[in-house]
Amino acid sequence: MMLSTDIGIDLGTSNTLIYERKKGIVLNEPSIIAIDKRSNKVIDTGNNAYKILGKEPKNIKIIYPLQNGTIIDIDALELMINEFIKKIKTNNMFIKPRVLISLSADLTSLEKDVIKEIILKLGARKVYVEPSIKTAAIGIGMNISEPIANMIVDIGGTTTDIGVLSLNDIVKYSYVKIGGKTFDEDIIKYIREKYKVLIGESTAETLKINHLNVYKEDNHTVEIKGKDLISGLPTTISLEKNELKYAIKENLNKIIKEIIHILEQTPPELSADIVEKGIVITGGCAKMKGLLELINKKTNVPIFIAEYPLISVIEGSGKLINELKLIDEDQ
Numbered sequence: 001m002m003l004s005t006d007i008g009i010d011l012g013t014s015n016t017l018i019y020e021r022k023k024g025i026v027l028n029e030p031s032i033i034a035i036d037k038r039s040n041k042v043i044d045t046g047n048n049a050y051k052i053l054g055k056e057p058k059n060i061k062i063i064y065p066l067q068n069g070t071i072i073d074i075d076a077l078e079l080m081i082n083e084f085i086k087k088i089k090t091n092n093m094f095i096k097p098r099v100l101i102s103l104s105a106d107l108t109s110l111e112k113d114v115i116k117e118i119i120l121k122l123g124a125r126k127v128y129v130e131p132s133i134k135t136a137a138i139g140i141g142m143n144i145s146e147p148i149a150n151m152i153v154d155i156g157g158t159t160t161d162i163g164v165l166s167l168n169d170i171v172k173y174s175y176v177k178i179g180g181k182t183f184d185e186d187i188i189k190y191i192r193e194k195y196k197v198l199i200g201e202s203t204a205e206t207l208k209i210n211h212l213n214v215y216k217e218d219n220h221t222v223e224i225k226g227k228d229l230i231s232g233l234p235t236t237i238s239l240e241k242n243e244l245k246y247a248i249k250e251n252l253n254k255i256i257k258e259i260i261h262i263l264e265q266t267p268p269e270l271s272a273d274i275v276e277k278g279i280v281i282t283g284g285c286a287k288m289k290g291l292l293e294l295i296n297k298k299t300n301v302p303i304f305i306a307e308y309p310l311i312s313v314i315e316g317s318g319k320l321i322n323e324l325k326l327i328d329e330d331q
């Protein structure tokens with residue numbers, strides 16, 4: 001690993017972001033890799049691999065090496081991280097950077113060690129592992145150093161992390177293995193069962209991003225292209241936007257239930273802070289329309305959506321990398 005300087009990494013199950021000290025975000029790509037099954041050679045990673053997802057020939061396997069908060073393929077993960085580091089290499093020949101990696105707190109310590117080892121093997125001098133719920137809070141600009149409770153919910157690709165932070169530490173933490181990909185699958189399943197039509201992952205994601213509102217009633221329709229399961233032929237159906245809301249409702253409610261559960265479990269002094277200061281929602285799914293209204297209605301607590309939810313973790317990792325003194329050097 002020949003890098004000019006220290007770096008921060010947000011290794012998400014959907015997206016990987018890299019921050020270079022003093023430079024800012026230098027990489028932001030899907031956490032995905034395409035590998036030739038016969039030769040085990042890397043065909044592509046990130047954006048380019050995502051473009052061929054669902055269209056790949058049989059000899060190519062395309063995988064997200066991290067899924068549902070677990071490593072499903074260590075070799076693929078190593079190759080992917082390796083490729084990402086290669087992409088950001090500059091001409092400067094500084095070596096052995098320090099790396100701060102933000103990981104979901106639900107990964108086991110064994111998995112965290114595996115990831116740490118991969119990065120050390122690539123030539124890092126030191127690897128710091130920080131829980132992404134904490135770097136997200138720092139990235140959003142929450143002041144977590146005071147004895148005041150800060151509640152944050154990060155709804156990512158496959159995991160929702162929920163945390164209450166105070167005095168630079170996590171006071172309460174929980175997670176649900178539900179995220180944007182779960183909602184995509186819910187939409188696929190709903191359309192398959194109701195219309196007997198099969199749609200792909202990226203079609204489902206596009207529907208979620210462009211047409212879903214989790215709060216508002218909307219009976220406008222949207223045309224969807226898919227494959228008729230009975231005839232096997234391409235077909236077009238028309239779907240009411242409301243149906244998308246119904247499709248994901250159950251899983252979204254599980255997230256809200258867990259938020260309520262954490263609120264109930266938080267000691268009174270801290271929950272008073274939360275009621276006053278509210279809950280910040282971040283992660284890619286924070287962009288789902290109607291989310292603020294829905295969670296506010298169900299919890300009765302003020303809700304704020306992070307301004308840039310897809311980069312809060314990496315922004316926080318960047319802040320820590322820029323002032324490494326914030327981290328225990330002996331970690």
Ligand SMILES: Nc1ncnc2c1ncn2[C@@H]1O[C@H](COP(=O)(O)OP(=O)(O)OP(=O)(O)O)[C@@H](O)[C@H]1O
Nearest residue numbers: 012013014015156157158159180181283284285287
């Ligand atoms: N505008 C949008 N509306 C709705 N969902 C969105 C939008 N933009 C991104 N998403 C969803 O956000 C998810 C990815 O979020 P994010 O990048 O925070 O995940 P991650 O950090 O990689 O995953 P995890 O935290 O679970 O490891 C995807 O499922 C994506 O479809």
Ligand SMILES: [Mg+2]
Nearest residue numbers: 012132156313
């Ligand atoms: Mg994340």
